[in-house]
Amino acid sequence: MRELDETDMEILSMLAADSRRPFSEIGEEIGLSGPAVSDRVTRLQEAGIINTFTIDVNRGALRAGVPVLIDLDLPAESLTPARDQLQDADAVEHIFVTAEGDIRCYARVEAQNVREWVAGLFEEIAVNDYTVTLVDDVEWTPTIDGVEFALTCAECGNTVDSEGETTRIGGEVYHFCCSSCLSRFEDRYQQFESDA
Structure with missing residues (x-):
């Protein structure tokens, strides 16, 4: 496996x-x-380092609604359905899940209908509470500068270096720190496939 270099x-x-x-x-x-x-x-x-090439649409220039932050306090069983619902919503641009299991999202919605929009979005999902905060200014500059990049082993989570292995299993690319991790992963994958 080739390490990432400066280029x-x-x-x-x-x-x-x-x-x-x-x-x-x-x-x-x-x-x-x-x-x-x-x-x-x-x-x-x-x-698997580059997944997709995307565009960053400036919805403000398109007059696509008022920018808001929505904080959701959710019961544990609602986390996945709420996240799925937000991912499907056109107005939502970014979704963040906290360590406590709450969700914060950034969206652009019509000013007069923010609470109505939120209520409609989660009418079939249990929500303990939510707050809506109007956003005055936004700067979103994702960068990879200053970040240490390392591939992690799909089996044990250790860093994969130049002695590691990469293979395609079930149509997905996986990285492993050593051949024994690769073998264990393949064994578990085959067992899972035969049980399914």
């Missing part, structure tokens, strides 16, 4: 800032050809 990190940083940036332009900046950048991006995708 991979530079490519990730540039794509995080603008995922539509041409590979030839990235290559000029870091001293590689466009096809070489494309090969590296493909390897990062195959390794």
Whole structure:
């Protein structure tokens, strides 16, 4: 398994800032050809480091509603259905789940209908309480700079280094710190498949 090098990190940083940036332009900046950048991006995708390329729509410029933070206090059994409901809601841009099992989301909704929208969204889901906070200004700048990147073993959670292994099981890519973790994972996966 190849470790992430400085060039991979530079490519990730540039794509995080603008995922539509041409590979030839990235290559000029870091001293590689466009096809070489494309090969590296493909390897990062195959390794599961890059999942998707997305766009960040400025809904404010589209006059798509008032920005609000919604804090939900939920019983434990409502966490998954509430999260699923929020993921399907067009107005919701970001969802955060706290260590206590509460949900906070950032959304843009019509000003006069915020509470009505929230109530309608969760009419079939138990919610202990919720608060809605009007947001005055938003800055969302996801970055990978200053973050230590390391792949983690799918079996034991340890860091995967250059001696680790990567394999595709059931259509998904998994990383392992050693061959014994890979074997244990494959055994459990096969057992799960035969039981299903």
